[in-house]
Amino acid sequence: MTKADIVIIGGSAAGLTAAISARRTYPKKKTLLIRQEKQVLIPCGIPYIFGTVGSPEKNLIPDAALEKNGIELLIAQAKKIDRKKKIVETTEGDVEYERLIVSTGSVPVMPPIPGFDRDGVMAIIKDVAFLREMQQRTEKAKNIVIVGGGFIGIEMADEINKLGGKSITIVELFPHCLSLAYDEEFCIEMEEVIRARGIAIRTGTKVVAINGNSAVESVQLSDGTELEADLVVMAIGAAANVDLARDAGLHIGLTGSIAVDRTMRTSDECIYACGDCAEKVSFFGGGPSPLKLASIATLEARIAGANVYGVKRESPGTVGVWSTAVGDVALGTAGLTEAMAKKRGYEVVAVSLEGPNRHPGIMPGAANTKLKLVFEANSGVLVGGQVRGDSTAGEISNIISACIQKRMTAEDIAMFQMGTQPALTASPVAYPLVNLAEMAIAQMGRN
């Protein structure tokens, strides 16, 4: 029987990060990672397989990180966790553990729409062979319907559109694409960018049936429209993969994920869980959080890996920071939108501005950047921010996220010393983050 001190199940964002973190914290402990696939995809890179990167094989997490960190690898499927004997039964034999980290991730949600099982209806499964087939079908398809206008839906639409000669329609239930993470003004701008690239968008309607004989031929919408389709891509979310944990008797939480405390420990004191399979609470108020993001998965993994032999870290809850891009236009978000904050009962002060991210604004590479910050009115604490701009939007939303996590107030942000340079940043006189904080302070003073 194989034996290791720390055993991790799952080798994607959470599993790999947890293994590295465990080795860094406990270098003398033998650490073994069990994963079912030979090659692991970079999950966030999947949409780019279809238009930019070219194949699933060009979008892989290299195994070098395992070797470099002295992590042993077993390619096998974990079939059962025997908690009494502290054994993981796998397709390649039993593995005994002292501490176990479960990072079995998530699987795409397939709604029970009549006809969803027709040939040509595909969810995005994180598997090389599956995506190779999906890529071939995408290349042949003429009329493609993408169900879901979240960031995965729009990235898939834009990448497939790069192949040319296809009619692509995004169908979104809410009034706008991306509306779970951006305020309306940002959503509308991005929808305009998407439409200008030749992709149709139908919002405020849902798919009620997928028609055809054996293969899909059309998609029926609740507003009565029927869209011709020979390929339907489902991008409406993911559900935690908890079968192994549930069968082992680990507690399952309110959102159907593996219940964990803030140290990422499950209901078994020797078993930890992290990533898409683990239950999450929101940074804002501590209620259950449905978010599933690589930023959260890897944070939880760094907590679980460090804590397996004693508590060193605790999760503050999900902030929700991510970005997306269509062509040259990028959006970034962190924390609560203005609409979301109000819905949750916060009294807010929201401030926005737009300006070039170089100075003077005629400098090469300058892009107009729109920034919005949302502060809690009473305390002045930052609870959210959104940005629309060029590729810098991703890192700007990361800065906003750091400010939120440290519960910075408008006054803290107004006191930033920001490094500036004409060819690289906005003007120091009107640096957007600082300027917005000053605007918010003035507004709060008036209230």
Ligand SMILES: Cc1cc2nc3c(=O)[nH]c(=O)nc-3n(C[C@H](O)[C@H](O)[C@H](O)COP(=O)(O)OP(=O)(O)OC[C@H]3O[C@@H](n4cnc5c(N)ncnc54)[C@H](O)[C@@H]3O)c2cc1C
């Ligand atoms: C198309 C797409 C694009 C995305 N883009 C972004 C993005 O831009 N930014 C962002 O923050 N997030 C993004 N996400 C979300 C992000 O990819 C996930 O949050 C992240 O992959 C979670 O990592 P994980 O390791 O918890 O789970 P997963 O990536 O689901 O990995 C779980 C792993 O465990 C393995 N496994 C499961 N069961 C067993 C078993 N019994 N035995 C052995 N192995 C097992 C699986 O095969 C899999 O490799 C995207 C997701 C998708 C699908």
